[in-house]
Amino acid sequence: MRVVIVGGGIGGLALGAGLRRAGHEVAVFDRDRDVAATGGYHITLDERAQSALARLVAPETMRRLLASGSALRLRDRDMLWDYRGRLLGYGPDLTGSASIDIDRITLRTLLADAVGADLHLGSTVSEVGIDDNGTPRVVFVEGTSVTADLVVGADGTHSVVSRHLAAGPTNHPTGLIGFSGRTRRADLDLTEQQRLGTRSTMGIGPRGAALYVGYLDPIGNAALDAPALSMSITTGPTYIWGAMFPESADIDSLRALRGRARQTALIDRFRHRNWARHTLEVIARADPASVAAFRFNAASTRATDLAPWPTGRITALGDAVHATPPTAGMGAGAAIQDAADLAAQLDSHTDITAAIGHYETQLRRRGAQVLTAAMRTVRLILATDTTPGALATTTLTPLLAVAARLRPNPSARR
Incomplete structure (x- = not known):
């Protein structure tokens, strides 16, 4: 299976590493030209994220x-x-x-090493969609494009992929x-x-x-x-x-x-x-x-509001779906769990759409949980x-x- 991942943050790199290790053909595209070009701050990985x-x-x-x-x-x-x-x-x-x-730069570097040559830096995606043959396609700002059996948006809060899928923003200030x-x-x-x-x-x-x-x-x-x-x-x-x-x-x-x-x-x-x-x-x-x-x-804390699109061969993970404020220290860990669930579902089902359907059900549930925890502190501060x-x-x-x-x-x- 050929999988294109849009976004080389923590979730995208974790998914790329996992799919590559499982033998899939993977390409991870990120607009950064250096994996260290990110905030040098720390993130928390609990036992679930580490597992x-x-x-x-x-x-x-x-x-x-x-x-x-x-x-x-x-x-x-x-x-x-x-x-x-x-x-x-x-x-x-x-x-x-x-x-x-762990420092975000450190973790991103470790995961980039695991993805290896399948990570393509300096690649900015302008749009995604389905071509005339019904195949998912990713278009870059310079006009070139690639196709895949599955496209996954791991491109963060301002995701091009999730905006295409939801026909609008998936989070709000x-x-x-x-x-x-x-x-x-x-x-x-x-x-x-x-x-x-x-x-x-x-x-x-x-x-x-x-x-x-x-x-x-x-x-x-x-x-x-x-x-x-x-x-x-x-x-x-x-x-x-x-x-x-x-x-x-x-x-x-x-x-x-x-x-x-x-x-x-x-x-x-x-x-x-x-x-x-x-x-x-x-x-x-x-x-x-x-x-x-x-x-x-932040995205909505209601699971039914997350990933509000028909199941298909374009999906998303992490902040592209459940954008989470840093007030609970759970956003990156949730993205890693998303990646592990998606990889497991793809290995468990021969039908890609069925795998994505099961994955997105888990994605909505997890996203609602981490958002509920993060928004408690946000609401307290605003109060x-x-x-x-x-x-x-x-x-x-x-x-x-x-x-x-x-x-x-x-x-x-x-």
Whole structure:
């Protein structure tokens, strides 16, 4: 079977690697000219995502992935704090977690290696459709085209493939704008290093401002102690943070800025909302070149709204179907599971359309689950941008902080 995959992100590369390993003829096309031309931020792979990936790639690739990943079970218990930096509570106990965090660039590079010569970079798709013989066809911007037995759109939130299938957009803005960056832990003052700790944290303030600070240490917290196999681009303890604000003309204007100018303007927006200076040090000490901006888009949380097209020999996966905000850390893992399910269905059915029908049923169910989880946090942040929400945030968080000080520290018992 010849399969053309449009998009060389995590899901597209995972599918390409799996189908190639299973003996199918595969071609993955991506507009990037370099697999490292992506955000250098981290993604979380839970046990389900890792199990799915293990069905798609060789054991050696999985060993390299684990050697390059940071094990959640080895870090401190996650923490929630308010806009003044006061502790509000702790997250669940992760000591038994099999989840890992890994740099997006690292994972994409590993999967690109697994796809090998079947990955075609610098190829921008302009449209997809069915030719006069009823065969799926992909057309590139320069006018050339290819045909296949099956075309899979793995081209993200603004997917050309899913827009063709659904005759329109498959997701919408959530109302949040995100900013992200990387900060070496050693670059922070000792007091702030101690406050943030070796954990991931989340800070929420009034008027829709929130700051997630993820902790990544694939050397000290390697999921697999095999330094010779590590490909991680992060070589020391690093905070990878994400700032969130409700969408507005003022906030959207920051997207046009670059580097230090964007970084400074971002800090100013937090300061305008009365965030404590020390809570913003992780932004102020970031590498200016790492500070990126993006809009949070999301598909519907209802399974019946996802993949709203007749089953055929053109389909899609990942954010092309269930565009998911990063607020649950499940988007990339869901795309990998999509890829594993599609590969399994193609191997289980001789009829392509029947295989796609079974796959899309699972796709809708999974997409609705991850979107429901991600949108809970989005809605919570947006709720603080209302007058009652802002009032509740400023009046209740001091009380929660007092209560947190009176409770035993669960991290101290580990």
